[in-house]
Amino acid sequence: MEVRHYNIPVFIPEIACPHRCVFCNQETITGIHKAPKAEEVKSLVMSYLSTINRKNTEIKIAFFGGSFTGLPIEIQEDYLKSIQPLIVGNITGIRISTRPDYINFEGLQILKKYHVSNIELGAQSMDDEVLRLSGRGHDHKKVLQAAELIKSQGFQLGLQMMIGLPGDSFEKAMETARLIVNAGADETRIYPTLVIKDTVLEQRWLKGSYQPLTLEEAVRQSSELYKYFEKNKIKILRVGLYPSEELVDNSGFLAGPFHNSFKELVMSEIWKDILKEIEPKTDKIILKVPVKEFNFANGYKKSNWHFLKSKFLSVKFIADTQLKNREFHVDYL
Numbered sequence: 234m235e236v237r238h239y240n241i242p243v244f245i246p247e248i249a250c251p252h253r254c255v256f257c258n259q260e261t262i263t264g265i266h267k268a269p270k271a272e273e274v275k276s277l278v279m280s281y282l283s284t285i286n287r288k289n290t291e292i293k294i295a296f297f298g299g300s301f302t303g304l305p306i307e308i309q310e311d312y313l314k315s316i317q318p319l320i321v322g323n324i325t326g327i328r329i330s331t332r333p334d335y336i337n338f339e340g341l342q343i344l345k346k347y348h349v350s351n352i353e354l355g356a357q358s359m360d361d362e363v364l365r366l367s368g369r370g371h372d373h374k375k376v377l378q379a380a381e382l383i384k385s386q387g388f389q390l391g392l393q394m395m396i397g398l399p400g401d402s403f404e405k406a407m408e409t410a411r412l413i414v415n416a417g418a419d420e421t422r423i424y425p426t427l428v429i430k431d432t433v434l435e436q437r438w439l440k441g442s443y444q445p446l447t448l449e450e451a452v453r454q455s456s457e458l459y460k461y462f463e464k465n466k467i468k469i470l471r472v473g474l475y476p477s478e479e480l481v482d483n484s485g486f487l488a489g490p491f492h493n494s495f496k497e498l499v500m501s502e503i504w505k506d507i508l509k510e511i512e513p514k515t516d517k518i519i520l521k522v523p524v525k526e527f528n529f530a531n532g533y534k535k536s537n538w539h540f541l542k543s544k545f546l547s548v549k550f551i552a553d554t555q556l557k558n559r560e561f562h563v564d565y566l
């Protein structure tokens with residue numbers, strides 16, 4: 234039976250990060266305004282655990298929303314110590330996210346001692362001009378050095394990237410993906426840049442010196458990146474931002490390619506690229522697709538079905554248990 238993977242998120246916005254990347258307002262992005270105290274984390278995790286069926290699962294406790302290793306060592310240890318009794322059975326480890334310039338050998342030994350298994354670095358871009366314009370405060374070499382150290386110490390490495398950053402382009406995004414693969418990443422996330430309230434990017438957008446990607450372009454770029462990572466066996470943990478309340482109700486979100494079903498749009502686009510190659514040999518077709526891919530093949534709001542209907546009189550999708558990945562079969566009627 235297939236093992237399901239869960240991350241139990243513990244958001245620690247801002248407290249861990251003295252930086253101000255031009256796009257970042259962690260409170261709005263995570264929807265969490267105050268980091269929990271170390272003594273609160275255990276009960277937070279326990280209450281989350283009570284909501285999931287733990288059969289056939291592998292669970293990790295994940296500190297997100299800030300730069301974990303930017304915290305003073307004592308606070309890192311307090312957080313990590315508080316959940317040590319929970320790391321048993323199918324709760325197999327801890328995941329943290331941080332910045333590349335907050336990684337050093339000594340810090341990694343502490344993380345190891347407390348069962349941290351996965352370290353995710355916000356690489357964002359491997360282009361130094363994009364990093365500079367985004368106010369990241371590090372260059373791409375720093376990302377590569379940190380990645381090498383993390384791998385050498387036996388952690389699973391995640392390298393997150395963003396698209397549509399100031400000065401960015403599709404070519405630069407693909408080069409970032411190539412370097413992420415070469416750096417030996419096990420996992421990645423693809424985040425489109427959004428204009429969030431109370432950020433430097435908001436000012437630039439208001440002045441007209443920054444334009445976010447359109448939703449269409451962000452979906453297009455993400456679909457190419459997704460295919461590239463998939464081909465290189467990198468696990469893609471997320472495409473698109475987690476929709477916090479402030480993003481969903483628009484109170485913190487000003488502009489950019491945000492969509493509640495961003496991943497679905499990306500997967501539909503990948504299928505569209507496949508389906509547009511089908512030759513119009515007859516008027517009617519039946520398309521057999523893998524069960525898991527049925528909705529994506531049909532497309533978001535049946536977009537791919539509508540697309541095919543412009544070429545065929547009759548189009549029917551059928552889920553086929555024999556097919557896997559993105560295999561498909563066309564019956565011409």
Ligand code: SF4
Nearest residue numbers: 250252253254257299
């Ligand atoms: S380093 Fe991360 S948490 Fe800190 S400001 Fe930049 S994006 Fe936000």
